[in-house]
Amino acid sequence: MLALKKVLRTIFEHIEDWFDVVFGAKWNPLYQLGALGWFYYWIVVVSGLYLYIFFDTGVTQAYTSLEYLTHEQWYAGGIMRSLHRYASDALVVMMMVHLLREFAMDRFRSSRWFAWFTGVPMLWLVFTAGISGYWMVWDQLAQYIAITTGELLDSLPLFGESIARNFLSDAKLSGRFFTLMVFIHIALPLVLLFVMWIHIQRHASPRVNPPKELAIGTFSMLMVLSFVKPALSQAPADLAMIPATINIDWFYMPVYPVLNHVPGLTVWIVLIAATAFLMLLPWMPPGKKIPVAVVNLDNCNGCSRCAADCPFSAITMEPRSDGSAYEKEAVVVADNCTSCGICVGSCPTATPFRTKSELSPGIELPLDPIKALRDNTIAASENLSGNDRVIVYGCQNSLDPKALTDANVGVVTMPCIAMLPPSFIDFVLSRKLADGVFLTGCRDGDCTFRLGIKWTDARIAGERDPMLRKRVDQNRVVKYWAGLTRRKKFFSEISGFRERLNKLALEKTEQSDVKENSENNNA
Amino acid sequence: MPEIRYIIGQIVAFTFFAVGIGYFSNSPSYTYHDPSLALIMVSFSHGSERKEKCRRFTPEEIAELAPNMRRPMDCSRERVPVFIEVTMDGVILLSKSYTPTGLSKDGSTSIYESIAIEPGKHDLVTKLRDSSREDGFDYETTVSIDLKPRELFVIDFRKDLGGFYFK
Numbered sequence: 001m002l003a004l005k006k007v008l009r010t011i012f013e014h015i016e017d018w019f020d021v022v023f024g025a026k027w028n029p030l031y032q033l034g035a036l037g038w039f040y041y042w043i044v045v046v047s048g049l050y051l052y053i054f055f056d057t058g059v060t061q062a063y064t065s066l067e068y069l070t071h072e073q074w075y076a077g078g079i080m081r082s083l084h085r086y087a088s089d090a091l092v093v094m095m096m097v098h099l100l101r102e103f104a105m106d107r108f109r110s111s112r113w114f115a116w117f118t119g120v121p122m123l124w125l126v127f128t129a130g131i132s133g134y135w136m137v138w139d140q141l142a143q144y145i146a147i148t149t150g151e152l153l154d155s156l157p158l159f160g161e162s163i164a165r166n167f168l169s170d171a172k173l174s175g176r177f178f179t180l181m182v183f184i185h186i187a188l189p190l191v192l193l194f195v196m197w198i199h200i201q202r203h204a205s206p207r208v209n210p211p212k213e214l215a216i217g218t219f220s221m222l223m224v225l226s227f228v229k230p231a232l233s234q235a236p237a238d239l240a241m242i243p244a245t246i247n248i249d250w251f252y253m254p255v256y257p258v259l260n261h262v263p264g265l266t267v268w269i270v271l272i273a274a275t276a277f278l279m280l281l282p283w284m285p286p287g288k289k290i291p292v293a294v295v296n297l298d299n300c301n302g303c304s305r306c307a308a309d310c311p312f313s314a315i316t317m318e319p320r321s322d323g324s325a326y327e328k329e330a331v332v333v334a335d336n337c338t339s340c341g342i343c344v345g346s347c348p349t350a351t352p353f354r355t356k357s358e359l360s361p362g363i364e365l366p367l368d369p370i371k372a373l374r375d376n377t378i379a380a381s382e383n384l385s386g387n388d389r390v391i392v393y394g395c396q397n398s399l400d401p402k403a404l405t406d407a408n409v410g411v412v413t414m415p416c417i418a419m420l421p422p423s424f425i426d427f428v429l430s431r432k433l434a435d436g437v438f439l440t441g442c443r444d445g446d447c448t449f450r451l452g453i454k455w456t457d458a459r460i461a462g463e464r465d466p467m468l469r470k471r472v473d474q475n476r477v478v479k480y481w482a483g484l485t486r487r488k489k490f491f492s493e494i495s496g497f498r499e500r501l502n503k504l505a506l507e508k509t510e511q512s513d514v515k516e517n518s519e520n521n522n523a
Numbered sequence: 524m525p526e527i528r529y530i531i532g533q534i535v536a537f538t539f540f541a542v543g544i545g546y547f548s549n550s551p552s553y554t555y556h557d558p559s560l561a562l563i564m565v566s567f568s569h570g571s572e573r574k575e576k577c578r579r580f581t582p583e584e585i586a587e588l589a590p591n592m593r594r595p596m597d598c599s600r601e602r603v604p605v606f607i608e609v610t611m612d613g614v615i616l617l618s619k620s621y622t623p624t625g626l627s628k629d630g631s632t633s634i635y636e637s638i639a640i641e642p643g644k645h646d647l648v649t650k651l652r653d654s655s656r657e658d659g660f661d662y663e664t665t666v667s668i669d670l671k672p673r674e675l676f677v678i679d680f681r682k683d684l685g686g687f688y689f690k
Contacts, residue, residue, distance in 0.1 A: 022532030029536075089544045144555055154635060160624055162633050165566045168677050169690050214533075221537035229545045241673045244558035247549035257553050 001284075008104035013485040016443065025444040027214045033098035035207040038196070039215055040094060043087035043222065045189065047080040052186075055136070057178035059170070062138040063236045070232060082226030085249075088130050090222070092251040095126060099278075105448065109287030111312065111338045118199045120278045122192060129188035130252040136181045143167065143237035144246050148259050155264025170239050202336055204313045205451065291366040292337035295330045297321075299349045300362035302328035305465055306343035309418070311450035312336045315343060315363075330363055340449035341365050341419030345459075348466055352377070352427040368414055370421070377424065380410025381433035387505030388498035389434040393420050395441035397448040398483050399490060408498060410434065417441035418452035422459045422468035429476055435501045436476040438494060443483030453481055475504060561642040561670035565609060565617060567680040570631040571653035575599040600629035606652040607634060608660070609678065611645050644669045649678055649687050662686040 012030070019028045029036055054077060056065035069077030099119065102108050108116035131149070135142050150164030166172045200206035209215070234247060248256060259267060293306075293314070307315040307330060314336035317328040330343075343363045344350050350361035352374040359371040380391060390409045394401040395417040402411050414420060417439055425437045439456065447453040458464035460477065468477070478497045482490040556562060577598040585593050602623040609617040616638050624630035632653075645668050650660040662680070664687040670676055677690040 019536070022529070022536050024526065024529040024532075027529060027533065085548060086544055089548050090540075093540075093544070148555075151635070154633075157624075160630055160633070161568050162566060162635050164635060165568075168564055168566055168675065171690075213529075217533040217537055221541045225541040225545050231548070240675055242556045242562045242675045244556045244673050245552050245554045247552045249549060250547040251544075257555075260555065 005104055005106055008100065009106075009484070012101055012104050013443075013483055016446070016483075017485055020443070023214075027211055027217070028445055029210075029214060029218075030097070030101065031445040032207065032210045032214060033094050033101060034200075035210040036214070036218065037091055037094040037098060038208045039210050039218065040087045040091040041189075041193070041196070043083055043219070044091065047084040047087065048185075048189075050080040051077070051084060052182070055182070057182055058175045059138070059173055059178070060236075061175075062136060062178050063233065066137055066233055070230065074230065078230050079223070079226050082229075082231040083222055084133075085231040086222050086225050088133070089249065089251040090218070092126060092130070095122065099123075103281070106287075107448070109282045110289055111292075111314070111336055112202075112287075113282035114202045115199055116282055117279055118195060120275060122195055122199070123278075124275070125188055125192040125195060127252060129185060129192060130249075132181055132185045132188065134249065134252065136178060136185060137233050138178070138237045139234040140237060140243040141234050141246050141248060143239065144243040144248075145253070145256070146237075147243075148256050152259055152264045152267065156268060167239060173239070202313055203450065204311055290339040292334045292339055293332050293341070293343050293363050293365055295332060295363050296360055297324070297329055297362075299360055300326075300329055301349070302326040302330070303348060304328065304330070305346040305348065306330050306363050309342050309346040309451070309455055311340070311342060311452070312338055314338070332363075338449060339365055339367075340416040340452065341368060341414060342416055342449060342452055342455060344368075344370055345416075345419045345421050346455070346466060347421070350421045351423040352421075353423065365415070365419075368419070373412065373414060373420070373424070374427075376412045377410075377428060378433065380405075380412050381428070382410075384408060384410055384434060387435060388501040390436045390438050390494065390498060390501070391428050391434040392438045392440060392494070393417060393424070394439075395448070395452070398440065398442050398481075399485075399487055401440060401490075404491075404494060409494065416447070416449045416452040418447075418449070418455045418459075420456070422466055425460075425477055426469050426472050429472060435505065436478065436497055438497055439477070439479045440482050440490065442481060443486070444481040446483070476501070556673065557639060559642075559672050560639040561672060561674045561676065563609070563611075563616070563638045563640055563647075563676050563678065565607065565634055565636040565638070565649075565678045567678075568631045568633045569605060569651075569653060569680055569682065571602045571605045571623060572655060573599055574601040574603050574655065600627045602629055602632070603653065603655050605632040605634065606660075608648075608650045609638070610648040610650075611640065616640070640670070642670045642672045642674065647678075651680060651687070 016028060016030050019030050023029065025031070051069065054065055054069050054073075056062060066081070069081055071078070102116065131145060135145050135149075146167040147164055150162070150167055153159065153163045200208065210218070255267065255271070302317065302320065304317045307317050314333045316331050316333060318331045320326055320329050322329070344361060344365060347361045347363050350364070350370045352359065352370075359374060361370050364370050377391060381389070386408055388408050392401045392404060392409055392411045394411065394413045396413050396415055401413070405411050420439070428434050428437050439460075441456070442448050442453060444453055455464060457479070459466060460468050460479065462468060462470070478493065480490060480493040577596045580595060580597055585595070588594075604620045604622050606620045607617060608615065617636055619636075621632045621634050622628060623632045646665065647668055648663065648665050651662040652660045654661050666689055668676055678687060679690060680687050
C-alpha cells in the first residue's frame with residue numbers, strides 16, 4: 001500500500017508540475033478537484049431544473065418531450081440537456097481523481113478519516129442518480145439499462161417477483177414508472193447534497209467554489225462541447241425488440257457490460273466489498289496518531305487567531321475556565337487535530353525574542369515545542385560563515401532540504417511551514433544568525449495541511465496576523481514552494497538567493513567604504 | 524489580468540478534457556445482443572404444488588392444538604421445483620429445474636432465461652412440470668413462430684389462463 005501511494009503521489013506531482021505550467025498554480029484544476037466537483041454539481045442541478053419543467057412522465061411522452069427539447073428548442077433545452085449530461089460526466093471524473101489523489105497524498109487517515117469516510121457513499125449516490133437519469137429518456141439505452149438493472153436487482157435474494165420481467169412488454173409499463181424515476185432522480189441528488197455538506201464539515205474555509213477564471217474556463221468548455229456535440233437520445237425504446245448495439249456512457253456504466261458475462265450476485269459482492277474496503281481504508285493500517293496541540297492557559301489570551309487559522313476546525317473558543325480576566329480560551333478538539341502546528345505559527349506569544357520567561361506559547365505541539373524550534377534555529381546558524389549564510393525553514397511533507405546543510409546553509413524543519421511564526425524570520429535577521437531566510441514547503445496551492453502555504457504567504461505579505469514586521473528587509477526573505485518534485489529548481493533558487501545575498505553584502509561594503517572615505521575627506 | 528499563456532493553456536487543456544468527455548459519454552458502442560439474432564425470453568413466476576399432499580387432522584389431533592391454531596388440514600409448506608423444457612425444431616434449448624423462492628422453499632418459482640436464436644420460422648414446444656410426478660409434464664404447448672432479427676419472443680405462463688401463453 002505504501003509503495004502504491006508513493007508511486008501514485010510521484011505521478012500526481014509530475015502531472016501537477018505540467019499543469020502548473022499550463023494553468024498556473026492558482027488555476028491548476030488538480031488543486032481544485034473538490035471545488036470543481038461542487039461546481040459541476042450546481043450546473044447539473046440548474047440544468048436539471050430546466051429540463052424538469054418540460055419533461056413529461058408518460059411512457060411515450062417521456063421520449064417525445066426530450067426530443068422536443070433537443071431539436072425544437074435546441075438553443076435552450078438542447079443546450080441545457082447537453083450541459084446536464086456533460087457536467088454529470090465531468091463530476092464523475094473529478095470525483096474519481098479526487099479520491100485517487102487524496103489516497104496518493106495520504107490525506108485520509110488518522111484525524112482526516114472523516115472526509116474520506118463520508119466521501120465514499122457519494123460514489124453510490126452519484127452513479128445511481130446518473131443512471132436513473134439515463135433511464136428517464138426511455139430510448140434504447142434506457143431500455144438496456146432497465147433490463148440490465150432489473151436483472152441485477154433480481155440477482156439479490158430479496159424480491160419475490162422478477163423486476164426485469166416488467167420490461168419485456170409494454171403492457172406492464174405505465175407512466176407511474178416514470179413518475180417514480182423522476183422522484184428518484186431528484187431525491188438522490190438532494191441526499192447527495194446533504195452528504196457533500198457533511199463531507200466538508202471538518203474543514204475550515206472549505207473550497208466549494210473554484211477560482212473564477214477556472215470556473216469560466218470549465219463552463220465555457222461545457223458550453224462549447226454542448227454546441228459541437230449535443231447530447232442526443234438513441235432510437236426510442238421498443239419492448240418488442242431487444243436493444244442490440246448501444247452507445248453507453250462509460251463514465252456511469254462501466255459495470256453494465258460486465259453484467260453480461262458475470263453473475264449479478266458476484267457483481268453485488270464485489271461492489272459491496274469494494275465499498276466496504278474503501279470506507280475502512282483509513283484504518284488499514286490506521287495513521288500514526290501524533291500528540292495533538294496543547295493549550296497553555298497561562299499564555300493564552302484568547303485572541304482566537306489559532307481557531308481562525310486551523311484548517312480542520314480543531315480549535316474552538318470557549319468561555320474561560322481558569323478565572324483569568326480574558327473572556328475566551330482556545331480548546332483543542334483532539335479528534336480533529338492533525339498536529340500540523342499552524343495554530344502555533346499563529347499564536348502571538350510564540351515569539352523567539354522572549355527572554356524574561358520560558359518560551360512557552362499559548363498553544364503548541366508536544367513533540368515540536370517552539371522552544372526547540374528556536375534552539376534548532378540557533379544551532380543551525382552556529383557553523384555558518386560568509387556573507388551568504390541562509391537559514392532554510394522547510395516542512396516535513398515536501399522534499400527534505402537537509403541535504404543542503406553546509407557551511408552556508410542551515411536547515412530547520414517542522415510539520416508545516418505555517419508553524420513558523422513570522423517573528424522567527426525577524427529573529428534570525430536581527431540577531432544576525434544568518435544573512436537570509438529561505439522558506440520552503442508543499443507546492444503552492446496544495447498544502448498537505450490545506451491552508452499552510454496560504455497563511456504563510458499572507459503573514460509574510462503583512463495581510464494576516466501575525467504579520468512579519470515591516471523592519472525586516474524583504475530582500476533577505478525568499479519563499480519557494482517546492483513540493484516533492486521541484487528539486488532542481490529548489491537548488492537553483494537557493495543558489496540564486498545566495499548570489500543576491502553576496503551582492504547585498506558587496507553593496508553594503510561599498511556603501512560603507514564611500515561613507516568612510518567621505519568622512520575622511522571631511523575630516 | 525491573467526497571464527495570456529495560462530489562458531492559452533486552459534484552452535488547450537480543456538479542449539483535451541472536452542474531447543475525452545464528449546467521446547466516452549457515448550462511445551465506444553457496446554453490443555449487448557447480436558443484431559442478427561432474435562431472442563426468446565422465458566420469464567414467469569409460478570407457484571408449484573406442495574411437496575407433500577395435505578392431510579386431514581383427526582379430531583384428537585385438532586383437540587391437541589392450541590385453540591387459536593386449530594385448523595382442519597395439515598399442509599407442509601415446501602413446494603416442488605418447477606421443471607421446464609423448451610425445444611425448437613426438435614433441438615432442446617432449455618431443460619432446467621428451478622427451486623421455489625423463500626427460506627422454506629414455499630414461495631413461487633421465478634424463471635428468467637434468455638436464449639438467442641436465428642431469426643425465421645421455427646416450431647417451439649414448451650413443457651412444464653410443477654407437480655411431484657417424476658416423468659412427463661403437466662403442461663405442454665406447441666407454437667409456430669416467425670421472428671425477425673432482434674425481435675423478442677416472450678414465453679410466459681399463467682395457470683389461471685390455462686398454462687403457457689406467448690407475447
